[in-house]
Amino acid sequence: MKNFKTLNEKINSHLLKEVELNDDIRQKELLIAVMQLAEERTATLTAIIESSDDAIISKNLQGIVTSWNPSAERIFGYTEEEMLGESILKLIPPDRLEEEPHILGRIRVGERVAHFETKRITKYGDLIDVSLTISPVKNPAGEIIGVSKIARNITALRRAEEKSAILAAIIESTDDAIISKDLNSIITSWNGAAERIFGYTEEEVLGQSILKLIPPDRLQEEPMILGQLKSGQRVDHFETKRMTKHGKLIDVSLTISPVKDKAGNLIGLSKIARDITYKKLEEQRKNDFIAIVSHELKTPLTSMRSYIQLALAKVREKQDAFCENVLARAEVQTRKMYLMINDFLNLSRLEEGKMSLHLSRFNLTELVDEIVGDARILAPAHVIEYQNCDEVMVDADREKIGQVINNLLSNAVKYSLSGTIINVGCEISEEKVLISIADQGFGISVADQKRLFERFYRVSNDEVKNVSGFGIGLYLVAEILRLHGGDIKVESRHGEGSVFSFALRTA
Ligand code: ADP
Numbered sequence: 080m081k082n083f084k085t086l087n088e089k090i091n092s093h094l095l096k097e098v099e100l101n102d103d104i105r106q107k108e109l110l111i112a113v114m115q116l117a118e119e120r121t122a123t124l125t126a127i128i129e130s131s132d133d134a135i136i137s138k139n140l141q142g143i144v145t146s147w148n149p150s151a152e153r154i155f156g157y158t159e160e161e162m163l164g165e166s167i168l169k170l171i172p173p174d175r176l177e178e179e180p181h182i183l184g185r186i187r188v189g190e191r192v193a194h195f196e197t198k199r200i201t202k203y204g205d206l207i208d209v210s211l212t213i214s215p216v217k218n219p220a221g222e223i224i225g226v227s228k229i230a231r232n233i234t235a236l237r238r239a240e241e242k243s244a245i246l247a248a249i250i251e252s253t254d255d256a257i258i259s260k261d262l263n264s265i266i267t268s269w270n271g272a273a274e275r276i277f278g279y280t281e282e283e284v285l286g287q288s289i290l291k292l293i294p295p296d297r298l299q300e301e302p303m304i305l306g307q308l309k310s311g312q313r314v315d316h317f318e319t320k321r322m323t324k325h326g327k328l329i330d331v332s333l334t335i336s337p338v339k340d341k342a343g344n345l346i347g348l349s350k351i352a353r354d355i356t357y358k359k360l361e362e363q364r365k366n367d368f369i370a371i372v373s374h375e376l377k378t379p380l381t382s383m384r385s386y387i388q389l390a391l392a393k394v395r396e397k398q399d400a401f402c403e404n405v406l407a408r409a410e411v412q413t414r415k416m417y418l419m420i421n422d423f424l425n426l427s428r429l430e431e432g433k434m435s436l437h438l439s440r441f442n443l444t445e446l447v448d449e450i451v452g453d454a455r456i457l458a459p460a461h462v463i464e465y466q467n468c469d470e471v472m473v474d475a476d477r478e479k480i481g482q483v484i485n486n487l488l489s490n491a492v493k494y495s496l497s498g499t500i501i502n503v504g505c506e507i508s509e510e511k512v513l514i515s516i517a518d519q520g521f522g523i524s525v526a527d528q529k530r531l532f533e534r535f536y537r538v539s540n541d542e543v544k545n546v547s548g549f550g551i552g553l554y555l556v557a558e559i560l561r562l563h564g565g566d567i568k569v570e571s572r573h574g575e576g577s578v579f580s581f582a583l584r585t586a
Pocket of ligand 1: 536537547549552
């Protein structure tokens, strides 16, 4: 900026001499007024140049820098002292040096170069993106005597553009449909995968309602999802069905997130839809297989168990201790297999949405007595303690509640060491009966507790890795209790045993 001021001072001293030499008072006054105006103009221009966010640089036709504003220092790192009298080539990366003569050539013929985007190099060797506007500087006679250059740092803008180009490429190339919509469920963006999955082109759906994709019997999902998002929640892996352009129903897994403006106000939703029709088909096949196999195994197993029980009765009459022992063990093993097969059958029923309850009024204490008695036979190495309640009647599915207790008890046995105590508790309070099964086993970490009731979830630490299982027991327990309007509770700490409990309403 010094140069600019110096120039002004030069003009003023010139004018001052004129004033001193001039005898005509009116001309003197005129000259003084001109001096004041020139000073004001210089002050305004200086203020503009100094406060500008853009680098404003001037140079002569040989490319030597003649002025350098504070933003030029901020952007390029060099101070005014360092740059005045220096060649502008200092700022040009070696591979772009040919730009300078080219630009100068255009300037010499009086052209202006606007918004020329290129790269420049800072004092510290960083390459930055700049947008240049270069204009000729002319003397009063109209001759070009230099060049003024406004450089805007557009590195951040470039980065943002690059980032959004990458994001756009990801969105376009992904296999998942990515759709955004406003708060009135009007579609505002639609990627390539959305077109492949749902059959509509972008033109066909932009500005249309998302309800186009929702089957009539699921229309209530839209306000439900919106409500959840408005309360600040995200909707993750929500499995549902959607309809394609050609009326085909497909299984999709949706993840829906809120889109907010800078002030944090909800302005729309983004939706990622994954086509899981194939996965669902695979699950269906697996389910059918489990259902068929379990069903086919159950019939012969039931007969086998009856034959063993019959033989056992005969052997007892004959007082053959060896055979009696062998048959009793065989009977225990068939009982275990029976419980396992029952789990599989109920799993496939549940998956098909066909698990229904057969409610009846029965004495829960009697059922627990029976199961504890069986468990003592099935797991003789454990001490199973049981404080039984007085008679307590419940309205529930006897077989399925039996399955819940059996699963909890067999887990207590599987996940604790031989010789430890398992305590089965029964407590009646306020029209409810609470059944609890406490063990002194390995316990369960807090992280695992959150996932225990998921289908096929198994803990995988060293203590339990050799315990066999399928990860369906607790899933069934939770689902059966849910169907009864209750839930399963777990209290456990890794290494300190576990307590599983559930409550049923008394009849
Ligand atoms: P499975 O026993 O066949 O693996 P479950 O669904 O019954 O399947 O149990 C899921 C997981 O929960 C088990 O793999 C086990 O790690 C853990 N678990 C269940 N019950 C207990 C328990 N009483 N003590 C410690 N861990 C348990």
